[in-house]
Amino acid sequence: MLEAPNRRPARFITFEGGEGVGKSTQVKRLLANLATQSIEAVRTREPGGTPKAEAIRSFILQGRSESWGAGAEAVLFAAARLDHVNQLIAPNLEKGTWVISDRFSDSTRAYQGLTGGVSPKLIDALEQLALDGHTPDLTIVLDMDPETAFKRVEQRAIEDGLALTGDRFEKEELDWHRRLREGFLDIARNNTDRCVVLSANQAEESLEQEIWSVVRTRFPELQAGTAA
Numbered sequence: 001m002l003e004a005p006n007r008r009p010a011r012f013i014t015f016e017g018g019e020g021v022g023k024s025t026q027v028k029r030l031l032a033n034l035a036t037q038s039i040e041a042v043r044t045r046e047p048g049g050t051p052k053a054e055a056i057r058s059f060i061l062q063g064r065s066e067s068w069g070a071g072a073e074a075v076l077f078a079a080a081r082l083d084h085v086n087q088l089i090a091p092n093l094e095k096g097t098w099v100i101s102d103r104f105s106d107s108t109r110a111y112q113g114l115t116g117g118v119s120p121k122l123i124d125a126l127e128q129l130a131l132d133g134h135t136p137d138l139t140i141v142l143d144m145d146p147e148t149a150f151k152r153v154e155q156r157a158i159e160d161g162l163a164l165t166g167d168r169f170e171k172e173e174l175d176w177h178r179r180l181r182e183g184f185l186d187i188a189r190n191n192t193d194r195c196v197v198l199s200a201n202q203a204e205e206s207l208e209q210e211i212w213s214v215v216r217t218r219f220p221e222l223q224a225g226t227a228a
C-alpha cells in the first residue's frame with residue numbers, strides 16, 4: 001500500500017526486562033513525551049492488550065497452565081500475541097498511531113525459551129506466526145539486578161495495600177531470575193539493530209531522559225523536540 005504523502009510512519013516500540021525493572025512506569029512516561037510532540041500513541045501490554053489475549057493472560061498468570069509445561073505456555077502466549085497483533089497493533093500502525101507495548105515477543109524467547117528450555121526452533125516458528133512481519137522498530141531492554149527489582153515489587157505491593165502473593169513467574173527463585181536477566185541481554189546482543197539496553201538502576205526521571213534521547217535519535221522525525 002502506498003503511504004499517504006507527508007504522513008509520518010507510525011512506530012512500534014516495545015519494553016522488555018525482568019519483573020519490577022520499571023517497564024510500566026517508563027511506558028507511561030514515553031507516552032507523555034510523545035504527546036508533547038503531538039504524536040498519537042497507544043499503550044498496550046503483553047500478555048494481553050485485547051479481550052481475548054487478556055483471557056489467556058488470566059489463565060496463565062493464575063498458574064492454570066503451569067503443569068502443561070513451558071512449550072504449551074509458549075504456544076498460549078503466541079496465541080494471545082496473534083490476536084494482539086491482528087486486532088490492536090497492526091490496525092493502529094496502519095492508521096498512523098504509534099504503539100508502545102509493555103513486553104512483547106522477546107518475553108517468550110527469554111521466559112519460555114532461554115529460561116524455560118523451549119527449543120529455539122519452536123520459539124522462532126511461533127514468533128514468525130504471531131508477528132507476521134510486525135517486528136518492533138525499537139526494543140528498550142531495562143536491565144538491573146533482580147534483588148533490587150524485587151524490593152521495588154515489594155514496595156509497590158505495600159503502597160497498593162496488596163499482599164505480595166506473586167503471579168506464576170514472580171514466584172520463581174532468584175537464580176531463575178538471574179538467568180532470565182542474562183536471557184534478555186543475550187537477545188539484545190543478537191539483535192543490536194533493534195534493541196537498546198539501558199540500566200534501570202537509576203532514578204525514574206533520568207531513565208526517562210535516556211529513553212527519550214534513544215527514541216529521538218532512532219526516529220529523526222522527533223529530533224527537534226525536547227522532553228517535557
Ligand SMILES: Nc1ncnc2c1ncn2[C@@H]1O[C@H](COP(=O)(O)OP(=O)(O)O)[C@@H](O)[C@H]1O
Nearest residue numbers: 019020021022023024025152153156202203204
Ligand atoms: N527508576 C525507579 N526507581 C525506583 N523505583 C521505581 C523506578 N521505576 C519504577 N519504580 C517503582 O518500582 C515498582 C515497579 O515498577 P513498574 O514500572 O511497575 O515495573 P515493571 O512494569 O517492570 O514490573 C513500582 O512501584 C514503581 O513505582
Ligand SMILES: Cc1cn([C@H]2C[C@H](O)[C@@H](COP(=O)(O)OP(=O)(O)O)O2)c(=O)[nH]c1=O
Nearest residue numbers: 018019020046047077103107108111169170
Ligand atoms: C509476554 C510474556 C510474559 N511472560 C511473563 C512475564 C511476567 O512474569 C508475566 C506478565 O506479568 P506482568 O504482571 O505483566 O509482569 P511485569 O510487571 O513484570 O511485566 O508473564 C512470559 O512468561 N512470556 C511472555 O511471552
